[in-house]
Amino acid sequence: MTGTAIISALAIWAAGWFINARLANSAAANTRLVRLLVPAIFGLTLLIMWELLVRLLEVSPIILPPPTMIADRFANEIPTLWADFVQTIVKGAMTGYIIGMLAAFGVAILADRSDFLTRGILPVGGFMAALPIVGIAPIFVRWLGSDWQSKAAVVAVMVFFPILVNTVAGLRDTTAMQRDLMRTYGAGYWPTLFKLRLPAAMPFIFNGLKIATTLALIGAIVAEFFGSPTVGMGFRISTSVGRLALDMVWAEIVVAALAGSAFYGLMAWIEGRVTFWHPSQRK
Amino acid sequence: MKKMMMAAAMAAGLGGMAHADAHANDVTLQLQWVTQAQFAGYYVALDQGFYEEEGLNVTILPGGPDIAPPQVLAGGGADVMLNWMPSALAARERGLPVVNIAQPFKTSGLMLTCWKDTGIETVEDFRGKTIGVWFFGNEYPFLSWMSQAGIPTDGGEEGVTVLRQGFNVDPLLNREADCISTMTYNEYGQVLDAGVSEDELVTFMYEDQGVATLEDGIYALEENLEDPVFVDKMVRFVRASMKGWKWAEENPVEAAGIVLDNDETGAQSEAAQIRMMGEIAKLTAGSNGALDPADFQRTVDTLLAGGSDPVISAQPEGAWTSVITDAALN
Amino acid sequence: MKSVLPVLTVIGAILLFWIVSVVPMNMHLTADLAQRQDIVVTPDTPVARQEYSGIGLALRNPQLFGMTYTLERPRLPSPHQVVVEMWNTIALQNITSRRSLVFHGWVTLSATLVGFVIGTGLGILLAVGIVYNRAMDMSVMPWAIASQTIPILALAPMIIVMMGAIGIQGLFPKAVISAYLSFFPVVVGMVKGLRSPDGMQLDLLRTYYASPAQGFWKLRLPASVPYLFASLKIGISASLVGAIVAELPTGARAGFGARMLVGDQYGQPLVTWAALFAAALTAAALVGFFSLVERWTLRRMGMQAV
Numbered sequence: 020m021t022g023t024a025i026i027s028a029l030a031i032w033a034a035g036w037f038i039n040a041r042l043a044n045s046a047a048a049n050t051r052l053v054r055l056l057v058p059a060i061f062g063l064t065l066l067i068m069w070e071l072l073v074r075l076l077e078v079s080p081i082i083l084p085p086p087t088m089i090a091d092r093f094a095n096e097i098p099t100l101w102a103d104f105v106q107t108i109v110k111g112a113m114t115g116y117i118i119g120m121l122a123a124f125g126v127a128i129l130a131d132r133s134d135f136l137t138r139g140i141l142p143v144g145g146f147m148a149a150l151p152i153v154g155i156a157p158i159f160v161r162w163l164g165s166d167w168q169s170k171a172a173v174v175a176v177m178v179f180f181p182i183l184v185n186t187v188a189g190l191r192d193t194t195a196m197q198r199d200l201m202r203t204y205g206a207g208y209w210p211t212l213f214k215l216r217l218p219a220a221m222p223f224i225f226n227g228l229k230i231a232t233t234l235a236l237i238g239a240i241v242a243e244f245f246g247s248p249t250v251g252m253g254f255r256i257s258t259s260v261g262r263l264a265l266d267m268v269w270a271e272i273v274v275a276a277l278a279g280s281a282f283y284g285l286m287a288w289i290e291g292r293v294t295f296w297h298p299s300q301r302k
Numbered sequence: 303m304k305k306m307m308m309a310a311a312m313a314a315g316l317g318g319m320a321h322a323d324a325h326a327n328d329v330t331l332q333l334q335w336v337t338q339a340q341f342a343g344y345y346v347a348l349d350q351g352f353y354e355e356e357g358l359n360v361t362i363l364p365g366g367p368d369i370a371p372p373q374v375l376a377g378g379g380a381d382v383m384l385n386w387m388p389s390a391l392a393a394r395e396r397g398l399p400v401v402n403i404a405q406p407f408k409t410s411g412l413m414l415t416c417w418k419d420t421g422i423e424t425v426e427d428f429r430g431k432t433i434g435v436w437f438f439g440n441e442y443p444f445l446s447w448m449s450q451a452g453i454p455t456d457g458g459e460e461g462v463t464v465l466r467q468g469f470n471v472d473p474l475l476n477r478e479a480d481c482i483s484t485m486t487y488n489e490y491g492q493v494l495d496a497g498v499s500e501d502e503l504v505t506f507m508y509e510d511q512g513v514a515t516l517e518d519g520i521y522a523l524e525e526n527l528e529d530p531v532f533v534d535k536m537v538r539f540v541r542a543s544m545k546g547w548k549w550a551e552e553n554p555v556e557a558a559g560i561v562l563d564n565d566e567t568g569a570q571s572e573a574a575q576i577r578m579m580g581e582i583a584k585l586t587a588g589s590n591g592a593l594d595p596a597d598f599q600r601t602v603d604t605l606l607a608g609g610s611d612p613v614i615s616a617q618p619e620g621a622w623t624s625v626i627t628d629a630a631l632n
Numbered sequence: 633m634k635s636v637l638p639v640l641t642v643i644g645a646i647l648l649f650w651i652v653s654v655v656p657m658n659m660h661l662t663a664d665l666a667q668r669q670d671i672v673v674t675p676d677t678p679v680a681r682q683e684y685s686g687i688g689l690a691l692r693n694p695q696l697f698g699m700t701y702t703l704e705r706p707r708l709p710s711p712h713q714v715v716v717e718m719w720n721t722i723a724l725q726n727i728t729s730r731r732s733l734v735f736h737g738w739v740t741l742s743a744t745l746v747g748f749v750i751g752t753g754l755g756i757l758l759a760v761g762i763v764y765n766r767a768m769d770m771s772v773m774p775w776a777i778a779s780q781t782i783p784i785l786a787l788a789p790m791i792i793v794m795m796g797a798i799g800i801q802g803l804f805p806k807a808v809i810s811a812y813l814s815f816f817p818v819v820v821g822m823v824k825g826l827r828s829p830d831g832m833q834l835d836l837l838r839t840y841y842a843s844p845a846q847g848f849w850k851l852r853l854p855a856s857v858p859y860l861f862a863s864l865k866i867g868i869s870a871s872l873v874g875a876i877v878a879e880l881p882t883g884a885r886a887g888f889g890a891r892m893l894v895g896d897q898y899g900q901p902l903v904t905w906a907a908l909f910a911a912a913l914t915a916a917a918l919v920g921f922f923s924l925v926e927r928w929t930l931r932r933m934g935m936q937a938v
Contacts, residue, residue, distance in 0.1 A: 036767065043767040054770060061771035081376045081398055082793060139638030143646065149915035151873045153785075153880070154892045154908035158901075161472050161707060162657070165465055233780045240783040241877075244367075245896075246468035254437075254466055256786045260370055261389075261438030263396050265790075272782050279781025336894060366893070368789040368881035379796030419679050469897040475661065476707070477682055492899045496705055497665045566885040568730030569894040569903050 024075035028068045035064030084266040092266040093273060099255070100274050107252040108278050110167035111239035115174025116231060122175065123182035123227075128212070130183075131190045141184065148180035156242040165246040174238040178231035185227030189220025222297050225290040232282040236275060326531050329358055329539050332380035333365045334439075337565045339578035340487065340518070341384070342557040343406060343586070347546030349560045356538035364566070367438065367469060372398050375523055381532075382539065387516040387601050388446075389439035391614050394621055399524035402622035404540045404630075406547050408589035408597070410514035411581065412443055414506040415474065415490055416481035422504055425451050425511070430459045434467035434474070434482035442605065442613045444483065447513040450607050471496065481506075487581035491574065515601040517585070519593070527623065541630040544591040551587060554579040592627040650711055656686030657708035658700040663689060665703070666696055709905050717906040730886070733910050740887040741914065743803055743875040747810020748868055754811065755818025755867070756860075762819070763826045763852070764844075773823075780816050784809065784874065789881035810874035814867035821863025825856025854933060861926035868922060869915045876911060888914075 039057050047053050066086045072078070073085040080088060093100070130137040156173050163169035193216055201211045243253025252271050259267040333341050344362055347353050353360045363380060365371060371383035372393040382403070385393075390400050416422045420431065428448075435444045445455065454461035465479050471492045473479040484490040486507075494500070508514040520540065526532045550557035558575040598621075605613040663673045663681055674692045675681055681689060690697070701710045709717075718733065725732035758776070761768045788809050795805045829851050837847050879889030888911045895903030 039771050040767040043770050048766065048770075057767070057770040058772075058774040062775060079376050079398070081373055081393075081396065082797060083790070135638045136642070137638075138635045139640075139642035142635065142639050143642045145919070146912060146916050149869050149872075149919070150908060150912045151876045151888075151915075153873070153876050153889060154904065154911065157468065157892075157896045157904070158908075160468065161476070161901075164476075164478050165468075165473070236781055237783050237785075241785050244785060246473070247466045249464050249466055253783075253785075256783070257368075258437040258441075258466075260368065260373070260789060263370060263372055263393055263398065268786060268790075272786055275783055275786075276778050276781045280778050283777065283781070336897075364885055366880060368785075370789075373789075373793050374796060377793045377797035379793065379801070417678075419677070470899055475705075477678070495899060497668055499668060566730055567736075567890045567894045568732070569891055569900065570898065571900070574898065 111170030115171035119175035119178035127186035189223030343547030388442035405593035743806035747807035751811035751814035759822030813874035825859030
């Protein structure tokens with residue numbers, strides 16, 4: 020039985036790979052459709068292999084449920100999943116993301132005015148960014164209570180540093196010629212900032228914002244493990260493990276992956292609109 | 303060539319024998335929480351050589367907040383687990399056939415601890431208050447109780463707002479919750495350690511409220527209990543474990559010391575473990591390891607009476623066996 | 633070296649802010665404690681005190697300031713309390729004792745390093761595959777990005793149980809989780825690095841009639857070294873976080889994560905804070921080590937680090 024399972028799984032893998040290889044090397048490789056199709060086929064191949072191996076090897080659903088069971092649970096629990104999504108992502112992660120982002124911008128501009136501050140803040144900020152979130156989260160829950168505010172605070176702290184570093188790097192990215200040009204126009208600090216340096220910094224800033232999207236999600240979910248009201252993705256995942264409802268755990272993971280990818284995609288789209296002039300945006 | 307084949311055959315034979323030997327004498331026990339005096343009996347049995355006397359080679363795996371013992375048992379990572387009965391019965395309904403083979407804990411140590419100045423005096427006063435509840439298997443007694451008392455658990459003026467309590471007593475101390483779940487042997491002591499005096503608190507013991515359920519029991523998988531070698535192993539294991547429990551009851555301070563020696567984190571404090579052992583001894587006294595069918599039925603009745611959201615939906619069949627304890631204690 | 637003064641200034645400012653914040657953060661607990669010791673507190677019931685913020689309560693009770701710095705279970709420990717706790721568990725303990733933070737640090741570090749090696753190895757292989765094979769590039773990259781959105785704290789117990797089911801326990805499952813968190817920065821960095829040689833350089837190699845393998849070893853790989861080091865630094869701290877996160881589902885036995893958890897559960901916040909700072913210092917030391925290696929390597933390769 021094990022032998023059949025492994026051979027069929029490998030066969031599916033080979034089939035999927037073959038299709039993808041043909042598509043990727045075909046003439047239509049650069050079209051939008053193929054670019055979406057190839058990862059989709061890859062993902063589908065993995066799902067089929069998963070389903071096959073779990074069913075044929077008779078793995079207990081308490082250890083790893085098959086994708087069909089997860090999909091079934093997902094479809095049946097949409098109200099719960101939605102409530103969890105609002106609590107964790109909208110209230111916790113997004114609020115924290117915006118707070119962290121604004122704080123990072125503020126500190127970056129402050130640091131920009133003073134080289135002394137920059138050289139002080141960056142190393143110290145690096146140390147603070149190394150504090151593992153698993154340690155910070157319970158402390159924030161103790162300080163701010165179990166509701167979404169503590170989750171937002173954890174997220175704000177987590178996203179602050181990547182955005183700060185990237186913004187500072189971006190603000191420094193203008194060449195001397197460009198800055199001299201602004202001086203010939205008689206532009207002071209603030210006009211130069213808004214008309215030259217901030218737009219020039221946008222590619223770096225968005226790099227930081229994209230990294231921060233995944234951090235925000237993870238921060239909000241992890242913080243919920245340490246105390247929460249009876250709603251929220253972290254809460255649901257943790258209690259579902261306790262109740263051996265592994266299919267619910269995976270349904271929540273699917274929501275997290277979808278939300279994270281959507282958030283990242285949104286940032287990438289905004290980046291495309293704002294930094295249309297940058298070489299990396301050339302098709 | 304022939305010599306090599308002979309050597310290989312002998313090695314395989316010996317290996318096979320060793321494997322068979324391991325099967326008959328190796329036991330892995332999955333605890334349901336981190337190393338603490340709640341599990342003193344097993345650590346004592348290991349330390350004092352009771353397991354060795356029975357010819358057993360026992361490995362004790364500590365648990366933690368992310369470990370669901372039924373899941374470890376299902377995955378084959380352990381031979382036996384400790385679990386509370388509501389959680390084990392719920393696991394049975396979910397398709398994991400765990401069977402209670404011994405019940406060292408006779409009474410329940412679960413309680414709710416509330417601030418007296420919130421005006422709470424009876425269960426009815428819970429309405430409109432915030433109550434901290436652990437999840438991960440410990441929520442069943444509470445949900446059952448509230449269901450029987452007719453108090454909704456989704457907040458509002460007429461119901462209780464349930465807070466998922468982390469594993470400490472801070473929600474009470476910083477007044478985020480009006481009441482929190484505590485065990486007599488652990489968190490209640492922590493509240494007192496934080497400087498709170500007993501007359502500032504109002505407590506509700508689940509035993510007194512008639513909604514107590516059986517706690518730490520020893521469970522194994524049904525399919526393993528069909529193997530006579532496994533059953534024999536379990537008989538010896540239970541016998542030695544109960545010997546460990548009775549020793550711990552009589553020597554609480556030494557038992558606490560043994561637990562501390564086995565604590566890999568080095569973060570437990572002696573005073574807390576001695577106090578814990580003292581309280582645990584009250585829960586294990588009165589049990590010789592055999593599950594009392596009346597206790598079992600009382601737990602099942604409490605869980606079935608859960609009204610709109612019962613923990614289990616039917617009287618469990620074959621959820622416990624006295625085969626092991628009958629052989630072990632006679 | 634010229635950064636020493638600014639860094640010290642910033643650290644000093646943060647320390648000052650910390651020391652001042654201890655008072656309002658601990659004031660409610662201190663007021664409760666003081667009242668039980670029959671010290672006069674304004675207002676005099678806990679319920680009435682709930683109406684005030686930490687700062688408001690602090691302004692009304694200056695006599696309690698000193699007590700806020702010496703609580704056993706502080707909400708915000710004072711810096712000296714954290715330093716004393718770290719000193720007690722690092723310098724005053726036998727290194728092999730379970731009460732020593734050095735011992736726990738080694739437990740976490742060993743899982744981190746093994747996981748980091750696996751993650752980096754895997755990441756480099758994946759990056760090479762992505763750069764040289766179009767099918768891999770189009771199919772794997774989006775999923776690698778999506779994999780980072782899956783909360784590791786949810787997957788970690790599953791990975792541990794599944795590995796336990798096939799008999800693998802101890803260090804290796806923790807290393808797998810560390811590897812999971814560290815492989816992605818390495819993939820991203822190496823892909824960027826392997827693709828960084830520009831058109832002119834690639835053409836030059838073609839004029840030398842270099843095979844793709846030679847092109848890889850002589851151009852692409854060396855060109856990717858600065859990007860590799862940037863990713864390694866991110867990867868090692870992600871690996872450390874992974875090892876700490878993995879310690880929770882393995883039963884909180886040893887390691888920084890275990891200390892943080894047990895400290896949190898048994899009302900000993902100083903244990904948690906000491907472990908937290910020790911973990912951050914470890915991460916800083918690891919990143920610093922890689923910075924030194926980077927500077928040495930790039931100098932030897934003739935690509936002076938910027």
